[in-house]
Structure formats: C-alpha cells, structure tokens
Amino acid sequence: MSFASLGLIDPLVRTLAELQYTEPTPIQAQAIPLVLAGRDVMAAAQTGTGKTAGFALPLLQLLTMAGSTAPNSTRVLVLVPTRELAEQVHQSVCSYGASLPLRTMVAYGGVSINPQMMKLRKGVDILVATPGRLLDLYRQNAVKFDLLQTLVLDEADRMLDLGFARELDAVFAALPTQRQTLLFSATFSDPIRALAAKLLRDPASLEVSPRNTTVKAIRQWIVPVDKKRKPELFLYLLKKHRWTQVLAFVKTRKGVDALVELLQAAQIPSDAIHGDKPQPARQRALDRFKAGEVRILVATDVAARGLDIDALPVVVNFDLPIVAEDYVHRTGRTGRAGASGEAVSLVCADEVTQLAALELLTGQTLERIEEPGFAPEHRVPVTNTAGEVVKKPKKPKKPKGDVAVVSEDVRFRR
Numbered sequence: 001m002s003f004a005s006l007g008l009i010d011p012l013v014r015t016l017a018e019l020q021y022t023e024p025t026p027i028q029a030q031a032i033p034l035v036l037a038g039r040d041v042m043a044a045a046q047t048g049t050g051k052t053a054g055f056a057l058p059l060l061q062l063l064t065m066a067g068s069t070a071p072n073s074t075r076v077l078v079l080v081p082t083r084e085l086a087e088q089v090h091q092s093v094c095s096y097g098a099s100l101p102l103r104t105m106v107a108y109g110g111v112s113i114n115p116q117m118m119k120l121r122k123g124v125d126i127l128v129a130t131p132g133r134l135l136d137l138y139r140q141n142a143v144k145f146d147l148l149q150t151l152v153l154d155e156a157d158r159m160l161d162l163g164f165a166r167e168l169d170a171v172f173a174a175l176p177t178q179r180q181t182l183l184f185s186a187t188f189s190d191p192i193r194a195l196a197a198k199l200l201r202d203p204a205s206l207e208v209s210p211r212n213t214t215v216k217a218i219r220q221w222i223v224p225v226d227k228k229r230k231p232e233l234f235l236y237l238l239k240k241h242r243w244t245q246v247l248a249f250v251k252t253r254k255g256v257d258a259l260v261e262l263l264q265a266a267q268i269p270s271d272a273i274h275g276d277k278p279q280p281a282r283q284r285a286l287d288r289f290k291a292g293e294v295r296i297l298v299a300t301d302v303a304a305r306g307l308d309i310d311a312l313p314v315v316v317n318f319d320l321p322i323v324a325e326d327y328v329h330r331t332g333r334t335g336r337a338g339a340s341g342e343a344v345s346l347v348c349a350d351e352v353t354q355l356a357a358l359e360l361l362t363g364q365t366l367e368r369i370e371e372p373g374f375a376p377e378h379r380v381p382v383t384n385t386a387g388e389v390v391k392k393p394k395k396p397k398k399p400k401g402d403v404a405v406v407s408e409d410v411r412f413r414r
C-alpha cells in the first residue's frame with residue numbers, strides 16, 4: 001500500500017519519500033483516511049507504531065486545503081503529557097509539513113512563557129502543548145480557540161496518570177464543541193474510556209497491537225536479585241551482554257543520580273533524565289544519547305515519556321514501575337518500527353506486587369533467569385498472570401562458590 005493511495009496530496013507524499021517512509025504502518029493505513037474524512041478516532045497505539053504521522057499527515061493536509069489561522073489562534077491543538085513528547089511530536093509535525101505553508105509551534109512549562117506568547121501573536125495552524133502551560137497561555141489571553149478544528153490527545157493514559165485530569169477538563173471547557181477529536185492511548189483503563197465517551201462523537205476505534213500488551217518482537221525477562229545488589233547486577237549484565245546502548249528506568253530522581261554516579265565511576269558514559277533537571281539539560285542528555293556519546297541513559301518514568309530513540313536495543317527496568325501501565329510504555333521504547341529489542345527487569349522480593357500487577361496487565365508471566373552469583377537471599381515469590389502471588393518460596397540454600405563479578409568499591413550509594 002502506498003501513502004498516495006490513502007488520499008495524501010503530492011507534497012506530503014514527496015516529503016515521505018524523502019524521509020524514506022516506503023509504506024504506511026498499520027496505524028497510519030487505518031487512521032489517515034478516517035482523519036481526512038473528518039471522523040473522530042480513538043486509537044490504541046503505543047509509541048513506535050508511527051501514530052504521530054497517523055494523525056499529523058492528514059491534519060496537515062486538511063489545514064493546507066482549507067482556511068487560515070488568525071492572531072492568537074490555533075486551528076489544531078495537540079495535547080501531550082510531557083515536554084519531551086511535545087518536542088518530539090512537534091519535530092515530527094515540522095518534518096512532515098516541511099513543504100507546506102503552515103505555522104506550527106510547541107509550548108510547555110519549565111521555560112519562559114514570553115517567547116511562546118510572542119510567537120502566538122501571529123497565530124499558528126498547529127499547536128503542540130502540555131496541558132499546564134496551555135492553560136497558562138489561555139488564561140493570559142495568548143491563545144484562543146474560536147478557530148479550533150481538531151483536538152488531538154496524545155498518550156491520553158499518561159496525561160491522566162500524571163494527574164492532568166483537572167487541567168484537561170479546563171481545556172475542554174474552553175474548546176468549541178463542534179470539532180474533530182482524536183484520542184491516542186497505549187492502554188485503555190476505565191478512566192480513559194470515560195474520557196473518550198465524554199469527548200468523542202461516534203468515534204472509529206483502531207487498535208494496532210492487542211490491548212495492553214507489549215510489542216511482541218521484544219524479548220522480556222526478569223532477573224531476581226536482592227535489592228542491595230541491583231547496581232552490581234546491572235554492571236554485570238552490561239558486561240555480560242555487551243549492550244551497546246541502554247535506557248534504564250529507576251524509580252526516584254535520587255536513584256537516577258546515584259546510578260549515573262556509579263556508572264560514571266566505572267568509566268561508562270552515562271547521563272540522567274529526570275524532573276529535577278532543567279529542560280535544556282534533559283534535551284542535551286537525550287541528544288547525546290541519540291548521537292551515541294552516552295551509552296546508558298538513566299531516567300524516571302515521567303521524564304522518559306515520549307523519548308523517541310531509533311533502534312534502541314535494550315531497556316532495563318532497574319526498578320519496576322509503581323504503575324503497571326508504565327511497564328508497557330517503558331518496554332515500548334525498544335523494538336520500535338519493527339526492530340527487535342530486549343527488556344530486562346531487575347526484580348527484588350519487595351517488588352512482587354508490582355510484578356504481579358504488570359503480569360496481570362500484559363497477560364504474560366515473565367521468564368525468570370537467575371544470574372549465577374546473584375541468586376537472592378530474599379526470594380521473589382512466584383506470580384501468575386491472574387495477578388496473584390502464587391506461593392512464598394522457601395529460603396534458598398546458601399550458594400556455594402558465589403561469584404561476585406563486581407568488586408566492592410563500586411557499591412551503589414543511595
């Protein structure tokens with residue numbers, strides 16, 4: 001199937017050829033004709049499926065074919081949960097629309113609002129924004145929505161997880177009721193369904209991978225380990241598997257910094273992305289990682305949302321996520337655009353409830369592979385896909401001839 005056969009105009013088709021997108025991904029093949037026809041869409045699609053082009057291409061076309069913007073107005077609003085995703089979506093919009101005479105902009109918090117207000121003066125065709133900053137702009141009369149044709153909610157589940165429900169309601173109240181609405185979400189919990197029921201009109205439902213499952217091409221397993229030995233195990237696995245690049249998830253900001261410190265002490269190029277870091281530092285870390293200057297990028301869930309890294313081979317869950325859906329998001333960072341990937345989780349006994357929850361969500365029991373020398377003293381209880389802890393295992397016998405691969409001097413400082 002070609003992009004032209006989906007009804008896209010020549011300038012877009014040419015741009016896609018330049019980007020070497022040879023054919024539409026499944027979500028694009030389904031979404032593009034529906035969006036062009038003006039339908040509301042509810043799509044279960046995670047990052048890596050090509051969903052951004054799935055909504056951006058037809059919207060760019062609709063904007064080009066009819067109408068123009070006005071001062072302090074936008075015709076399309078794309079709401080996203082994080083600054084990183086805002087940047088990434090905006091970059092995609094810019095590259096897809098490079099040959100079209102449209103104005104786009106991105107707005108998020110943590111940076112000065114004034115340049116954003118200035119830029120909005122002339123009006124834009126597409127505004128990509130995080131909910132909080134958008135509301136600030138709206139309340140300061142920098143943006144109005146009289147001309148709004150389409151609202152896109154990208155990673156809607158994440159927006160709710162991050163506690164944006166109130167901001168979202170305030171934004172919805174400010175939008176015209178006559179509009180097209182597109183809702184993308186990796187997972188569909190009851191609150192997301194309720195949101196969709198409230199916002200969408202006779203939506204077409206699309207699903208590109210089975211509900212709440214992680215991408216099949218990704219090999220996933222867990223390594224049971226005692227909590228205090230996770231840093232050692234991480235270094236051991238790095239060496240054993242010779243991973244070229246790893247995105248590692250850690251529960252807390254302090255934990256992220258501690259792991260980066262440990263890696264740097266071991267001469268492993270690494271950097272951190274978390275909410276305490278200013279936006280330019282986060283962007284720099286991501287750029288360096290993409291350029292291959294940084295081998296290990298350590299992140300919290302919030303900060304990692306929306307990271308688009310081509311061909312990322314490995315995701316390591318140094319800590320399991322508190323919210324089971326985050327496992328799906330984290331795992332989706334690897335194995336993108338058809339490439340295969342690996343996702344390994346270092347799991348200690350304290351995390352068994354989280355393990356059971358994510359296994360229930362994804363409907364699979366993760367394979368356990370113990371590493372010699374790292375068998376935990378506190379065994380991780382057995383779980384099943386019903387989200388139950390099946391039995392409390394017996395304490396293991398003291399392992400003979402324990403092989404400690406990493407010496408004491410690289411101990412993790414928490």
Ligand code: AMP
Nearest residue numbers: 021023024025047048049050051052337
């Ligand atoms: P997304 O799910 O929108 O974040 O896109 C995931 C990645 O796939 C991005 O790096 C896109 O540039 C890339 N991509 C999107 N659509 C296509 C396509 N039709 N062919 C090849 N790559 C694509």
